[in-house]
Amino acid sequence: MIEFTVEDRDGEQKQVEVPEEISLSLMEVLKASDYNILATCGGMALCATCHVQVLRGLEDLPHAGDEEMDMLDTLPDAGFDSRLACQIRIDETLNGMVFRIRGDEQ
Numbered sequence: 001m002i003e004f005t006v007e008d009r010d011g012e013q014k015q016v017e018v019p020e021e022i023s024l025s026l027m028e029v030l031k032a033s034d035y036n037i038l039a040t041c042g043g044m045a046l047c048a049t050c051h052v053q054v055l056r057g058l059e060d061l062p063h064a065g066d067e068e069m070d071m072l073d074t075l076p077d078a079g080f081d082s083r084l085a086c087q088i089r090i091d092e093t094l095n096g097m098v099f100r101i102r103g104d105e106q
């Protein structure tokens with residue numbers, strides 16, 4: 001299993017476990033885990049409602065692509081540790097990471 005921690009908008013942290021062979025994005029796993037994420041664009045890096053902050057493990061993630069960087073640039077509250085959850089693939093590098101949900105609520 002791949003295990004990482006998710007902090008919701010109230011600051012509550014929970015462990016999320018995902019099978020290793022799953023082929024999903026972090027956004028899809030967060031939605032499937034009942035986190036309130038709009039994901040209006042369906043994972044195309046076009047809406048930024050899946051904005052997360054990477055509180056631990058940022059350096060282990062693949063760098064953001066141009067489309068993701070462009071979209072993050074439009075967010076007034078984005079920081080150096082901001083990413084779009086739809087652009088993060090679930091794999092074993094996510095083990096031990098901590099993500100804080102930041103995108104707009106429904």
Ligand code: FES
Binds near residue numbers: 041043046048050086
């Ligand atoms: S779901 Fe729209 S940018 Fe990630």
